[in-house]
Amino acid sequence: MSPLQTMSRYPFAEIEPRWQAYWEEHGTFRAVEVPGQPKFYCLDMFPYPSGAGLHVGHLEGYTASDIVSRYKRMRGFNVLHPMGWDAFGLPAEQYAVKTGIHPAITTAENIATFRRQMKRAGLSYDWAREINTTDPGYYRWTQWIFLKLFERGLAYVAEVPVNWCPELGTVLANEEVVEGRSEVGGFEVVRRPMRQWVLKITAYADRLLEDLERVDWPASTWEMQKNWIGRSIGAEVDFPLDGVNGNLRVFTTRPDTLFGATYMVLAPEHPLVDALTAPAQREAVAAYREAAARKSDLQRQELDKEKTGVFLGGHAVNPVNGERLPVWIADYVLMGYGTGAIMAVPGHDARDWAFARAHHLPIREVVAGGDVTREAFVDLEHGVAVHSTTPDGAFSIDGLEAAEAIARITDWLEAAGKGRRAVNYKLRDWLFARQRYWGEPFPIVWVDGEARGLPEEQLPVKLPETDRFKPEGTSEDPQSPLARLSDWVETLDPVSGRPARRESNTMPQWAGSCWYYLRFLDPSNPERLVDPAREKYWMPVDLYIGGAEHAVLHLLYARFWHKVLFDIGVVSTPEPFMKLVHQGTVLGEDGTKMAKSVGNVVNPDDVIERFGADAVRLYEMFMGPLEATKPWNTRGVEGITRFLDRVWRLLVDEEGRLSGALTGDDPSPDHLRTLHQTIRKVTEDLDGLRFNTAIAQLMTYVNELTPLKRRPRALLEPLVLLLAPFAPHIAEELWQRLGHAESLAHATWPAWDPALVEADTVTVAVQVNGKLRATLEFPRGADAETVASVALADERVRRHLEGFVVGKRIHVPDKLLNLVITPR
């Protein structure tokens, strides 16, 4: 950069660090509870501090929340805007496995980088509230919450089918498995039954579903949570076994199709398989079960075109008509949902239809309206029940539509003791243990094969030191690296004093992020998770900004913990996050996803170095709507620096002094109007998080002021304030040069005068048959007659009327006149 170029640029490299130091020294962004002052809790999803540092995608969400925070401060709110680190997790640990360097060391380094980058971007966090999930002072309370869950029976050990990832040497939650592979690393995952810690999130399924009504979230996220919980209402029906004592219980959402069941299917893992297997089938069944057990989820998916299964040889009896139904096993029926068994109604279920076709099983129509020889008829709205009368004629739903039929037959089943109403959820209990080193230890010891919670006074259970981080467990014996540390594992039961073994699994990464927003309220309280008065003051989070990738995982888990904390009186609100916004993805300059392998990653350090933090912040917001996916364009950042240069030159002359063009003049009415329009637009857009259009309006305003030789302060001071949330460094600098001693961080946001916003003349569009022919100036409020008479006299309008009769005149005051004409 040549010296001459530098002259026309505002000196961001000098200004920005100076103001960052000022804010830090003066504690400008410290948040302190002030009774009576309205609060605003503006939260970012705190990051996992990876080795790569921040990229401009992170910065988009952080900038947005920072702008809102700064704006709200100027609107008189007491703003809480904190930041911390979700620092347990796989990458640091995998790095440790590879290099032997303790994850605590790399984590600390990465955090230092993140913090430096955030400060450099001018983010107005209250750094006094910084938290770190790996800090024993923090995870002590993560463990404390676990104890509460354990005490309430919401944490338990069970033999459950889990997702075992051999490559990572750990189990994973359903939510961490994407298309049969681990979300982290993309390694293959297999299903295995294992004894593991599980959290009973299903006990909260209804509340998690219902309370979605209370929050203002993106519809897509709302919908995803709803689908993930997957509540469905139906009935459980008991089918007596033929020749064997016992019942086969199934769940169905379509009890109205009970008369159409032609066979039954069990999941391969179902406990009744053995009882129902005929000697002749034993070998085939065993082979099928073994094959199914070996299949990973990935393989199951690849094979989903063809429905496989084996007949067991046994039968069950349909309780409505006494028919003997053959019982099969097939892996399209899942052990984890419902009862792990279904009644197959091929006429009215697409999966059963495909299976029946493949295995030559009968298909029976019991809802008229489709053609069950061609495909399953599953329409719930249309069609009436047929062939649905008991053999003795005592009960029938024939002729009824589905809704009515379902109610009737369910009542009948209940009365007869053959079934009952039932609700099922897709949501499963949350597999909570990981066979890893770098996570929170459980506050649990095992005594005589029984899990016991440690007393609160013994918290935190600190993560023991080691230099061997590699999990060496197998699917038969999944073991955390902690299991090898016998000095740590072998302990005494604090109650009985008898020998005990510590639980050696660790918690998953989600644990720490389930409640971090509460610790920010009272980050170093040694007595409590959070002081109740502080909790009441700050909660709930008013605005929560973070990536859509957490739509299910983090946001569902955190809501679950929050509700438990609500139940035990730790928090006062049923939901933690009121308004939620997901920032969109920032793509590389080439329009593809930023990735190190492609080499299109934009590092904020580089762009801040070249253009300054203010320019980067402004550009991040100017690219487009916050939620949209949009490509980075360095040229666009240059455009923004030109804008900031123009703002600078409005107030500062070539020698760097306050410009002599500034005057105490009253602004012209036109300029005053643009000012008030700008205040209104920027204010409304900030309230609606429409940062891009707010910036566009600021540009328009600056463009209008630029040609002025004499520039009234009354036009410029509000501009500086309006710009401040977006570009705080340049704004602070200009504000100071304008003679203000105090930082503008808490200055009063400009107000607009509605009377000054509207112009007294308006442009009215004149259309003929909907086509624009002229635009005319009128005083505001001109009536239809006035507008029409001028319009009809206008040559540009008149020449389109020749040979036609003017019929209807549509007049939208101050906007438009449309003349509807027909041939004469």
Added chain:
RNA sequence: GCGAGAGUGGCGGAACUGGCAGACGCGCUGGACUUAGGAUCCAGUGGGGAAACUCGUGGGGGUUCGAAUCCCCCCUCUCGCACCA
């Protein structure tokens, strides 16, 4: 396959409850100031046309005085879910 969202200039994107399509920025063109311009300032910039005009918001229908906006059908893209009985 199911669910949600989105398709507007060369590019990123504007457009309130239907009312002047393309704000603002990038890029581009021309000019001014300059030894110089990758600085700055001024003017222009959807396509076609000399102009009058005309065509234009993924494609095709429709409603309306009037549609980017509302309705129907189709195409494309993005993101979820994926045998949940």
